[in-house]
Amino acid sequence: MKQMVRVLLLGVCGYGSNYIKEISERDTPGVRIEGICEVVPNVADLYPIIREQNIPIYKSPEEFYREHQADLAVVSTPIHLHYQQIVTCLQNGSNVLTEKPVCTSVQGARKLEELERQTGKFISVGYQLNYSRDVLALKQDILSGKFGKPVSMKALHAMRRGDKYYARNGWAGRIAVNNCAVNDSPFNNACAHQFQIMTFLLGDRMDRAMELARVEAEPYKANRHVENFDAIAIHAETVNRVPVWYFTAHALQEKKLGPVAEYRFEKGTVYFGRDYGSGPKAEYVYEGDDGTVTDYGKIAKGERLQKFYDAIQAVRTGSRPVCTVQCAIPHLEAVEQIARIPIVQVPEPWMQDLHEEDDTFHTIKDLQKTFTWCYTHQEMPSSVGFLDEK
Template sequence: MRPVSSNPHSRRGEMAVRVLLCGMGGYGENYVKEYLERDVLGSVLAAVADPFASRSPLFSAVKEKGIPVCNSMDDFFADGGKADLVVVSSPIHTHFPYIMGALSYGCNVLTEKPVCFDEEHFDRMMEKSRETGLFVAVGYQLCFSRDVLAVKRDVLDGRYGKAIRMKTLRLMRRNDVYYGRSSWAGAVRCGGELVYDSPFTNACAHQFQNMVFLLGKTMEESASVVSCEGELIKVRPTIENCDTAQLKFITDEGVELFYYASHAVDETKVGPICEYEFEKGTIRQVQDGFVGTLNDGTVIDYRALDKGERMEKLWECVRCIEEHRTPVCTLRTSRSHTKAVLMAQARGVRDLSSLAERKTDDKGSFYYTLEALSRNLMDAYAQWRIADI
C-alpha cells in the first residue's frame, strides 16, 4: 500500500493538483480510499468538506493522515484553502450549489451522477462553466473507461456502420438497509430539489448513459432522445418514486434504445448486459467487458484492453488539469440522461406496491418484489419489447 502523496510537486514537476472532496459518506468513501491507499499522479487531497464526516468509518484514517476536515466548501476557502479540483460526492440535492460554488472559487469540478433534474440549474451550470473556462466532469464510470472509449472511437470511425438499435438490462436487489441509508433514497424531492431517485437515475444509470454516449457525434457528445415509451414502476411500498424501469427511447437519429432495470427482484444481481446493433456488426457486453462481432465474422475483443484505474474518472480529471484539457464526459455529455429521466418521469409512476411480496434476504433485511418480475424483464429484453407486467 502506497502512502498519500505529500509531495507539493506533481509528477510533471509543477505544483501538485490539489483536490477538495465534498462529501465522504457513501460513494465518497471511494475517493477517500483512493487517496489513503494510492499516489494519484502526485495530486493531494487538500481537505474533506462534510458536516457529517465523523460518521464515516474512514474518519479516523483521514485524521491520522493529517487531511483537514471542515464543515463546508465555504469554510475551506474562507480559511485560506486552495484547490484546483472539487469532487462533489454529496447528496444529489446539493450538487447544484456545490458545483456553482466551486466554479466561482476558480476550481474545476468532478461531480457524481446524476447531476440534477432542474433544467434551469443545468443551464446555469453550463453557462458558468463556459464563462470561467473550467470544466465540470460527470462521473459516469463507463465514459472514462478506456475500453469503452476504444469502442466509441471504432463507432465514430464507421467500423460498425450506422446504429440500428440498442438494449441494456441490469437488475440489482435492494433491501431496507439500502433505502434507509439516506433521506433521498427512493424520493422524488429532497431539500426542495428534484432528485427522482431510482435505478434509472442512479445505481443503473451508467447503462443508459453508455448507449447515448456511444451514439454521440463526437467523443464529447451524447445522442439526444426525442421520445419515450414504457413505464416506471413502484414495487416497494416505502418509497415515493419508482424502483423498476422498462423504457423505450428514440434518438434524434432514429435509433431505438431499450432499457430495463429494477431493484425489486429476487436475484442479487443480473447483468449488466447489453446488445448494440449496427449495420455492419453487433457489440455485446458480458460481465467483464465488451466484444464486437462484425458481419464478416471478425471479432473485436475490447476486454483485452486496459480499462484504466479503479477510479479512472478521478485520475483523468487530474491529468486534464495538468495537461490543460477537458475530460470527455462533462455536463454537455450527461444532459441526455437528465432529459431522458425527465421524459420518463413525466409519464408518471405505476404503483404496484399493493401486489408486492415482502421477503427476507441473506442478511436478514427485508426487500420487496413481484412474482416473475425479473423473468418478465429478461424475456422482454430478449425480445426487444416492453413487458406486460
C-alpha cells in the same frame, strides 16, 4: 516535479469514501487533499489520513473557500446538493469532478455548461464507464464508421435492493427533498450507467452523448415505503432516430440480472454479457456480419477510479475530461421526462416480500422473466400481459 494538485473532497462517507481511500492508500504523487466538506460529525475518526495530514474539515464549500483554494473539487454529496455546490466550486476557481447525475434538471445542466465557459474551468461527470479505456476504444471504432450506422441499442441491468439500502440516507428513493427534485431510483442512481453509456456511445464526438427526441416508459413500484418507482422499462429514441431500450429494477426476486447489452449497427452487433458457452462474458465484443470479431475485453480498462486520475491529468494539462456535462444530459432528459409519467403500484398478488441476511426485499414476482422477455423481443411489459389478473 509535477504540479501539486490541491483537492477538495465534498462528501466522503458514502460513495465519496472511494476517493479519500484511493488517495490514502495509493499515495498518489502530486495530489494533496486541501480540505473536506462533510456533515458527519466524527469524520476525522473514520480516515487516519485526516489527522495524519491535518486536513481541515468544513461544513460547506463556502467556508472552505474563505481560507483555501483548490484546483479540483470532487463532489460526492446527495444528488440535490450537486448544483449549488458545483456553482460555488467553479466560482471559487476550482475544476469539478462530480458524481452523477450532474444535477437534477436539464435546465440546470445547461446553466452549468454556461458557467464552465464563463469561468474557464471544467466539470467532469463521474459515469465511470465513460473513462474506461475499452469503452473509449469501442467508441473510437463506432465514430470511425467501422460498424456502419447505429440501428438500435438495448440493455438490461437490475440489482436487488432492500430496506437497508433505502434507509442509508434521507433521500434514497425520494422524488423530492425540500422542494428540490431528486428523482432517485434505480434508473437515476445504482443502474444509471448502462443507459447513459448507450447515449455516450452514440455521441457524435468523443466528448458528447446523443440527446433524446422522445422517451416512453413504464415505471412500477413494489416497495410501498419508497416514494419513487423501483422497476422501469424505457423505450427512448435519440435525435438521430436510434431506438434505445432499457430495463432496470431494485424490486427483483433474484440478486441481480445482467448487465447485458446489444448494440446493433448496419454491419454487425456489439454484445455485452453474451454467453459463449462458459457463462456471460462481461466484456464488449463486436461481431460483424462478415465474421469479424473484436474483443474489447483485451484492452486494459485503466484504473478503477480512472475518472479521478483523468480529472487530475486534465488539471495539469489544461485539457478537459471526456465525460462532459453534455454527456450527462440525455440521461437527465430521460429522468425528467419519466418523472412526469404516473407510477403504477404493483398489485398485492404480484408482490413477494423476501427476508434475507437481516434485510427485507419488496419484490415483484416473475420480474426477471418479464424483463428478459421484453429485452429479448423489444417490448414493453404492459404489452406482454405484465400485472394482468393473477
